[in-house]
Amino acid sequence: MVGRFLTRLARGFHWRHLIPLALVLALAAGFGPASGASSSTSQVKMGGVVTIDNVSGSTWTCGFNPYTQAGSAGQAFSAGIMYEPLWYVNALNNNQRPWLATGYSWSRGNRRLTFTIRTGVKWSDGKPLTAADVAFTYNLLKKFKGLDLNALWTVLSSVSSSGNKVVINFKKPSVPFFYYIADQTFVLPQHIWSKIANPVTYNNPKPVGSGPFLLKSCSNQNIVYMRNPHYWDAPKPYISEVRYPAFLDNQPGNLYLAQGKANWGGQFIPNVKAYYLARDTKNRHIWYPPSTSNVQLYPNLTAWPTNILAVRKAISYALDRSQISKLGVYGYLPPANQTAIILPNYKGWYARGLANKFNYGYNPSKAISLLQAAGFKKGSDGIFRDNKGRKLSLSILNVGPFTDWVAEVQIIVKNLKAIGIDASAENVSGDTHTAREEQGHFQLTYDQPGGGPTPYYMYYQMLHSANTAPIGKSAPSNFERFRSGYVDGLLNSYSQTASSSRQHKIIRNIQRVMLLQVPVIPVLEGIYWFQYDTSQIVGWPTPSNPYATPPPYNYPDWAVVLTTVHRK
Amino acid sequence: MTIIVRRLWFFLITVWAALTLNFILPRMMPGSPTAALMARYKGRLNPAAINALQAAFGLRTHESLPQQYVDYLNNTIHGNFGLSVTFFPSKVSTVVLQALPWTLFLAGTTTIIAFVLGTFIGMVVAWRRGGVVDGVLTPGFVVLSTIPYFWLGLICIYVFSISHSWLPMGFGYDENSNISLSWSFIQQVAVHALLPALTIIITAIGGWILTMRNNMIGTLSEDYVRMARAKGLAPLRIMVLYAGRNAILPNLTGFAMALGFVVSGLLLTEMVFTYPGIGYLFLQAVDNEDYPLMQALFLFVTLTVLVAILLADVVNAVLDPRTRSRE
Numbered sequence: 001m002v003g004r005f006l007t008r009l010a011r012g013f014h015w016r017h018l019i020p021l022a023l024v025l026a027l028a029a030g031f032g033p034a035s036g037a038s039s040s041t042s043q044v045k046m047g048g049v050v051t052i053d054n055v056s057g058s059t060w061t062c063g064f065n066p067y068t069q070a071g072s073a074g075q076a077f078s079a080g081i082m083y084e085p086l087w088y089v090n091a092l093n094n095n096q097r098p099w100l101a102t103g104y105s106w107s108r109g110n111r112r113l114t115f116t117i118r119t120g121v122k123w124s125d126g127k128p129l130t131a132a133d134v135a136f137t138y139n140l141l142k143k144f145k146g147l148d149l150n151a152l153w154t155v156l157s158s159v160s161s162s163g164n165k166v167v168i169n170f171k172k173p174s175v176p177f178f179y180y181i182a183d184q185t186f187v188l189p190q191h192i193w194s195k196i197a198n199p200v201t202y203n204n205p206k207p208v209g210s211g212p213f214l215l216k217s218c219s220n221q222n223i224v225y226m227r228n229p230h231y232w233d234a235p236k237p238y239i240s241e242v243r244y245p246a247f248l249d250n251q252p253g254n255l256y257l258a259q260g261k262a263n264w265g266g267q268f269i270p271n272v273k274a275y276y277l278a279r280d281t282k283n284r285h286i287w288y289p290p291s292t293s294n295v296q297l298y299p300n301l302t303a304w305p306t307n308i309l310a311v312r313k314a315i316s317y318a319l320d321r322s323q324i325s326k327l328g329v330y331g332y333l334p335p336a337n338q339t340a341i342i343l344p345n346y347k348g349w350y351a352r353g354l355a356n357k358f359n360y361g362y363n364p365s366k367a368i369s370l371l372q373a374a375g376f377k378k379g380s381d382g383i384f385r386d387n388k389g390r391k392l393s394l395s396i397l398n399v400g401p402f403t404d405w406v407a408e409v410q411i412i413v414k415n416l417k418a419i420g421i422d423a424s425a426e427n428v429s430g431d432t433h434t435a436r437e438e439q440g441h442f443q444l445t446y447d448q449p450g451g452g453p454t455p456y457y458m459y460y461q462m463l464h465s466a467n468t469a470p471i472g473k474s475a476p477s478n479f480e481r482f483r484s485g486y487v488d489g490l491l492n493s494y495s496q497t498a499s500s501s502r503q504h505k506i507i508r509n510i511q512r513v514m515l516l517q518v519p520v521i522p523v524l525e526g527i528y529w530f531q532y533d534t535s536q537i538v539g540w541p542t543p544s545n546p547y548a549t550p551p552p553y554n555y556p557d558w559a560v561v562l563t564t565v566h567r568k
Numbered sequence: 569m570t571i572i573v574r575r576l577w578f579f580l581i582t583v584w585a586a587l588t589l590n591f592i593l594p595r596m597m598p599g600s601p602t603a604a605l606m607a608r609y610k611g612r613l614n615p616a617a618i619n620a621l622q623a624a625f626g627l628r629t630h631e632s633l634p635q636q637y638v639d640y641l642n643n644t645i646h647g648n649f650g651l652s653v654t655f656f657p658s659k660v661s662t663v664v665l666q667a668l669p670w671t672l673f674l675a676g677t678t679t680i681i682a683f684v685l686g687t688f689i690g691m692v693v694a695w696r697r698g699g700v701v702d703g704v705l706t707p708g709f710v711v712l713s714t715i716p717y718f719w720l721g722l723i724c725i726y727v728f729s730i731s732h733s734w735l736p737m738g739f740g741y742d743e744n745s746n747i748s749l750s751w752s753f754i755q756q757v758a759v760h761a762l763l764p765a766l767t768i769i770i771t772a773i774g775g776w777i778l779t780m781r782n783n784m785i786g787t788l789s790e791d792y793v794r795m796a797r798a799k800g801l802a803p804l805r806i807m808v809l810y811a812g813r814n815a816i817l818p819n820l821t822g823f824a825m826a827l828g829f830v831v832s833g834l835l836l837t838e839m840v841f842t843y844p845g846i847g848y849l850f851l852q853a854v855d856n857e858d859y860p861l862m863q864a865l866f867l868f869v870t871l872t873v874l875v876a877i878l879l880a881d882v883v884n885a886v887l888d889p890r891t892r893s894r895e
Binding site: 057061063148149150217245247251255256 | 605616617618621624625655656658662738739743747838840844855
């Protein structure tokens, strides 16, 4: 994600928008500064417009199918805001709150999940939303594999409804799937979608949803949403309109934001202080919280020399992560640590004592001594060789169009050369990068896994043997080809328990594996890009009130933000 | 007349060759649409989604290549290009038709304006070669045409949209209004097209001036021009009807090809000015291994260029008797 925005480097400015500016000033003069935290409902003012600035690199096609992922389609424009999930899970801190369901419970040894569906919710065509709609939605994903983006039906066995309850049965206990089932599945109206012959290819130009906003108009360069006056959580939403213009390139997108034409940004802006913040220091803010996974180096564990533990450890010690961050991405991405635990998001999970004991950190002399202890000797060119005389040279596979990643890997190469590893970068196109990673044709590869509300999701993707494959076969996310019965067992038992203390113990043990065996080398923590303007609209997520992941490109979280913010 | 029939045959064979190449080339590209999509959504798409995406895109077909080729020809003839992968699940035809009017309007008008202006200026500066006009305009426009377009666009935005809020900095029309056939909407479109059009014309005109000037200087030394002068004809008449008419012939073919390429869009203009159009579609189609969209766009461009060249041949045959004389 990071890369996608960074690839388009920003370059300019934008024109003025005088009338709203005058309004802002008038409003700002009349009312004192409101803090970002949500104020009590009685004081909330209705009305106001939120304009989103998020470069997607494509014009809109005006499709609102919440199960289409490609390009400018569906999900990013309808999930949460029109089609709602059952339960909200905040990926920043795992805080949860009810959405279309009012409660849930696990039973039968975590093989059954029962949701109680909220009553009194209406679709925008006036028909009631029922538990039958919810069951219909899950069963639709079973019938049409192309909709099942989170592979729910690899663990589900049946879904049925009775009264206001929806019963979800599992083939095997899979507690972490709660996140995908409750937060990442969006309920569809049965009376409409049951008549659609192929929902996979259905564009859904006239969406009928239950969410806080309705479609007002859509053209290839702008989507306008209006407040749903019959929303079940009245008086939310407080704002009357949301605008989402389409930008093809980062530079015009940043210009638009800097000129104050948009008040909610999810943009990478080089030198954001001078370019964005300085133009209105009172009302403009940024917050770039860490996201749910790291940008990291995956060593190929099946091939020399990255199959040698000392080499992997030496690489981790050789990296000057704060310099990589500073020179690569203006210091926006914080340095990661060897446990891969994202701080401060997952600080409750972090095995601090353990990490301190291993004390991974920038230490080139330690890296050199590790290599020497493993039998490597420096040649006359300053490069290490093993006892067979093989030169310790490493190529890092990277995505060429992601300019930030290219800059970061340049520093990594410099760091590795400094300890006597002959490193080089190999910058290829995005899909070649993906294909070669999946097939295992690399020595080291630079990439970022997916994540979730707890560290489990990231660990599962990068360490579980279910996600790997032999070299030459496609591995979905365990590119380094790590196989450990012990770690598989830990991850499996995590997915069978809903007990927080057991889960914490498991994650702690996985961190020990990360420190002992260095299967993956985290470099920088991923972040969310978030700029906001409080001159007209307040109530945005802040570090002290992180009620949702803050960027406009995260769903269903953007709907949580849009139902919380209000006029100043 | 036979020349035109011969040209038509040649045209049909070229179309078939283009259609076939259009089928083969995208299939020789490395990678796959799902890999491209996964790459684009780095870290955000559940790796498990790849199975769902393959099912959705219909990529698990086991049709043989010859069968695919026959289907492709059949679908193409019927104008059925399938679903775009980039804009899934929109139809390729919908996606293309949404962008096409903007490209035709902006690229079409600017190409015509640049050609007409460039040809006229080229004619005048050649007539007065060595004069002040030639000394200023010719090198001036040549220098302008070598400026990197991206940079020129940004400078124009800076001067006209930021320093002075004279013109909008982007979009095809005011981003908060809807497409309609009202007078105010047409005004918006015109105002929004001004800056992109200006930058395109500035960078494109130099080439036309230079070629026209060179052709013109050649024809000016011809005997029939000297003859016309000796007869005492009005200079304007000699310049336009004697020298100009003959000098423009080679340029016409160039113009026809430029018109043909109009449909391929203006990638840089679209990116700098956030202008809707075909150029960016092209980039996205290639980036995302979107075979259906790529095939439709390439086919479209090839056909337009071929038709334009055919027309230029016909016009040449009409204007220049020598091309007809081989019978």
